[in-house]
Amino acid sequence: MVMSEVRKIKFKVFRFNPAVDALPTWKVYEVEVDRGMTVLDVLLKIKEEKDPSLAVRYSCRQAVCGSCGMMINGKQRLACFTRVLELNSKVVVVEPLNNLPITRDLVTDFSDLFNKEKMVKPYIIRDDIEEMKNPTGMYLQKPEELLEYLQFADCIECGLCSSACPTYSTDHLFLTPMILNKAYRFSVDSRDKGLQYRLPIIDSEHGCWRCHFAAACSSVCPKGIDPAKSIQLLKKIITSAGIFKRMRKKEVQLTLRPHAAEPPT
Amino acid sequence: MGRRENKLGILGWLKLKGYSIEKLMYVAQRISGVGIIIFLLAHILNVGLVYAPTKELWEPPGIIGKAVLVILGIIVVFHTFNGVRLILAEYGFIVGKPRRAVYPYKMTSLSGRQRLAVYLVLAVFIIIFYFWIMVAFNLLGW
Numbered sequence: 433m434v435m436s437e438v439r440k441i442k443f444k445v446f447r448f449n450p451a452v453d454a455l456p457t458w459k460v461y462e463v464e465v466d467r468g469m470t471v472l473d474v475l476l477k478i479k480e481e482k483d484p485s486l487a488v489r490y491s492c493r494q495a496v497c498g499s500c501g502m503m504i505n506g507k508q509r510l511a512c513f514t515r516v517l518e519l520n521s522k523v524v525v526v527e528p529l530n531n532l533p534i535t536r537d538l539v540t541d542f543s544d545l546f547n548k549e550k551m552v553k554p555y556i557i558r559d560d561i562e563e564m565k566n567p568t569g570m571y572l573q574k575p576e577e578l579l580e581y582l583q584f585a586d587c588i589e590c591g592l593c594s595s596a597c598p599t600y601s602t603d604h605l606f607l608t609p610m611i612l613n614k615a616y617r618f619s620v621d622s623r624d625k626g627l628q629y630r631l632p633i634i635d636s637e638h639g640c641w642r643c644h645f646a647a648a649c650s651s652v653c654p655k656g657i658d659p660a661k662s663i664q665l666l667k668k669i670i671t672s673a674g675i676f677k678r679m680r681k682k683e684v685q686l687t688l689r690p691h692a693a694e695p696p697t
Numbered sequence: 698m699g700r701r702e703n704k705l706g707i708l709g710w711l712k713l714k715g716y717s718i719e720k721l722m723y724v725a726q727r728i729s730g731v732g733i734i735i736f737l738l739a740h741i742l743n744v745g746l747v748y749a750p751t752k753e754l755w756e757p758p759g760i761i762g763k764a765v766l767v768i769l770g771i772i773v774v775f776h777t778f779n780g781v782r783l784i785l786a787e788y789g790f791i792v793g794k795p796r797r798a799v800y801p802y803k804m805t806s807l808s809g810r811q812r813l814a815v816y817l818v819l820a821v822f823i824i825i826f827y828f829w830i831m832v833a834f835n836l837l838g839w
Contacts, residue, residue, distance in 0.1 A: 507715035534701045601709025646723035656802025668789035
């Protein structure tokens with residue numbers, strides 16, 4: 433039988449409403465925390481029982497949507513993926529993510545990141561436009577081709593890596609790990625032919641070469657994406673493409689659907 | 698009242714708690730790089746003043762001058778070896794291959810060959826640090 437282990441923990445929560453406040457304030461709430469309760473559970477409990485004005489962004493509560501990223505005890509974490517008692521501290525400090533503008537309380541504005549994401553064209557680009565418009569077949573991939581990008585495709589865009597990045601804290605225009613990981617995920621896909629269109633952005637002054645491998649992104653990633661690895665591998669393929677003029681050799685071939693050649697009846 | 702950008706600035710570089718040793722190496726690389734540039738500028742100024750206006754002969758450095766040179770040697774050694782590690786990492790040679798993200802997650806860029814390279818750099822740095830000080834202050838009796 434699992435014993436309940438209720439403990440009283442103080443939550444020091446960052447409060448700031450740009451419409452009213454000139455400066456942020458801290459509020460301390462004492463909450464009874466049970467075994468298995470996450471930081472998000474506690475914040476929602478505070479919202480329901482103590483202070484309904486607390487702003488928190490969340491959706492799935494199971495580390496899939498990437499909405500509840502925040503600074504918990506000074507480190508970027510997902511609130512729904514962090515158990516309070518595992519933090520092993522009597523006071524838990526909760527702040528909005530560093531390096532991102534604050535919308536209100538613990539909610540940060542991701543529009544800068546999403547605008548940068550659009551710039552790197554996060555979709556498969558091909559040159560056979562006729563096939564794209566009227567598909568006749570499939571681009572089948574081998575398991576090893578899938579493995580090239582599968583790890584990086586797991587990204588939930590929670591922004592923890594970008595918030596932890598020391599380069600982003602001083603260079604506002606830096607593309608950030610989340611976006612560079614996205615660029616690599618599509619550029620290395622064997623169906624994609626779009627690296628040349630992404631190069632002007634990712635190979636720029638504020639692109640991947642601004643990354644100096646502090647690996648803070650990988651140490652906070654909650655999904656095992658390893659953005660530090662994908663950025664370094666991105667540098668590798670850019671170097672191959674730029675210096676050695678060697679683009680990817682392997683390319684998927686179009687596999688026609690069995691009845692594609694037959695005229696429709 | 699106003700938007701709050703929440704940028705950490707340089708403090709974002711110095712925040713080490715909760716992150717891996719690679720972040721410490723990153724900060725050390727930056728500080729040692731700045732240190733080398735400052736020494737270079739001071740050295741040019743120093744050499745220029747010795748020979749051009751004062752016409753004085755160069756004298757061997759005293760204890761403070763020696764200490765500065767010892768620190769310079771140490772940071773140059775660190776900067777060089779860590780720089781080699783960074784070149785290998787940044788061109789994707791030691792960060793590992795893509796693999797499935799299976800829980801519990803293990804980041805290959807924070808373990809394996811890359812982490813071994815970090816420990817190698819630190820080991821070489823400590824050994825050279827030791828001998829450098831011993832030789833500089835004539836403690837080996839050579």
